[in-house]
Amino acid sequence: MQIGNVERVSLGIFPTPLVELRNLSERLGGPRIFMKRDDMTGLGLGGNKLRKLEYALAEARKSSATTVITVGGVQSNHVRLTAAACNRLGLETILVLRGEEPETVTGNLLIDRILGVKEIHFVGGDGYPPKGEIDRLADEKASQIADRLRKEGKVPYFIPNGCRAIHGALGYAGCVLEIVSQLRDRGLAPDAIVTASGTSSTQTGLLLGSYLYGGGEIDVIGISVATDRETLTERISRQLDGACANLDIGITIPKDAVRVLDDHIGAGYGLPTEGMREALLLVARTEGIVLDPVYTGKGMAGLIDLIRNGRFHREDTVVFVHTGGTPGLFADSQAGTFARI
Numbered sequence: 475m476q477i478g479n480v481e482r483v484s485l486g487i488f489p490t491p492l493v494e495l496r497n498l499s500e501r502l503g504g505p506r507i508f509m510k511r512d513d514m515t516g517l518g519l520g521g522n523k524l525r526k527l528e529y530a531l532a533e534a535r536k537s538s539a540t541t542v543i544t545v546g547g548v549q550s551n552h553v554r555l556t557a558a559a560c561n562r563l564g565l566e567t568i569l570v571l572r573g574e575e576p577e578t579v580t581g582n583l584l585i586d587r588i589l590g591v592k593e594i595h596f597v598g599g600d601g602y603p604p605k606g607e608i609d610r611l612a613d614e615k616a617s618q619i620a621d622r623l624r625k626e627g628k629v630p631y632f633i634p635n636g637c638r639a640i641h642g643a644l645g646y647a648g649c650v651l652e653i654v655s656q657l658r659d660r661g662l663a664p665d666a667i668v669t670a671s672g673t674s675s676t677q678t679g680l681l682l683g684s685y686l687y688g689g690g691e692i693d694v695i696g697i698s699v700a701t702d703r704e705t706l707t708e709r710i711s712r713q714l715d716g717a718c719a720n721l722d723i724g725i726t727i728p729k730d731a732v733r734v735l736d737d738h739i740g741a742g743y744g745l746p747t748e749g750m751r752e753a754l755l756l757v758a759r760t761e762g763i764v765l766d767p768v769y770t771g772k773g774m775a776g777l778i779d780l781i782r783n784g785r786f787h788r789e790d791t792v793v794f795v796h797t798g799g800t801p802g803l804f805a806d807s808q809a810g811t812f813a814r815i
């Protein structure tokens with residue numbers, strides 16, 4: 475499979491803007507910081523998943539799917555964007571959400587409802603089984619739903635949480651191509667790209683893009699929001715090997731090119747940290763841009779830390795990817811995060 479030949483549907487508005495954050499740079503004493511506005515991908519309130527869904531849903535269409543089933547947390551950005559994208563393509567969406575049905579419908583879940591998702595199933599609400607067990611229950615539920623749909627004469631297509639790694643890799647390699655060409659227009663080239671890393675396919679794609687469109691010279695740094703460095707590095711390395719083999723692009727990306735920092739997770743996924751609060755408020759108050767508390771706030775906290783620790787030269791060009799997630803700010807679970815500012 476050649477990278478240019480992979481089928482893709484058009485969902486988002488690309489290229490997304492690349493804006494220079496001069497006030498933030500000045501406040502931090504350099505480097506030059508640019509923000510890739512993937513929160514402005516143009517559908518369902520935007521976010522990184524649209525780049526991946528352009529590939530995943532092309533595959534769904536090819537299989538003549540009528541109904542897309544996907545899984546995620548109750549406040550998943552991924553399921554919100556999957557529902558929005560499916561509406562655009564005339565596909566039904568069924569969601570399997572990990573966790574208890576909340577009393578109040580807020581944040582991403584509110585948007586899922588507004589988008590008119592056909593069915594929403596909540597799993598793992600009783601007794602809070604450990605996460606691995608909830609994941610298993612969610613996948614089991616999704617496969618029961620798929621069986622039922624087949625009996626009804628429908629064609630289900632399953633998208634795992636965060637999309638398959640190959641679709642993330644394709645989507646985010648494409649993002650690097652945009653960044654390189656947008657900076658080239660300004661007579662610049664990226665030294666580093668920084669992103670929040672969850673399931674990690676965004677980071678995998680950015681690193682693939684660094685090798686495809688930047689000769690491997692663009693440092694890609696992932697700030698983990700959930701998983702320890704070793705585990706995430708292994709996963710990204712595996713995903714890269716899989717993508718390179720699948721796409722037949724004749725390159726190998728060494729494991730030591732994978733850079734993950736795991737010191738901004740705090741007490742756990744989705745739980746606020748002081749660094750996240752500081753970063754979110756600083757960017758909002760210097761640049762008027764709103765980050766999210768679960769991913770980009772922690773990602774930006776990581777970037778700020780790297781800058782304060784002298785990781786970059788003043789004249790370096792660093793790109794932070796705003797991967798979206800802002801509806802998460804309005805989730806009931808985040809009600810206390812900025813209650814006193």
Ligand SMILES: Cc1ncc(COP(=O)(O)O)c(C=O)c1O
Nearest residue numbers: 551672673674675676769797799
């Ligand atoms: C807003 C936002 N940013 C970043 C990420 C991380 O992307 P990935 O799962 O590809 O690591 C996600 C999803 O997990 C997300 O929803």
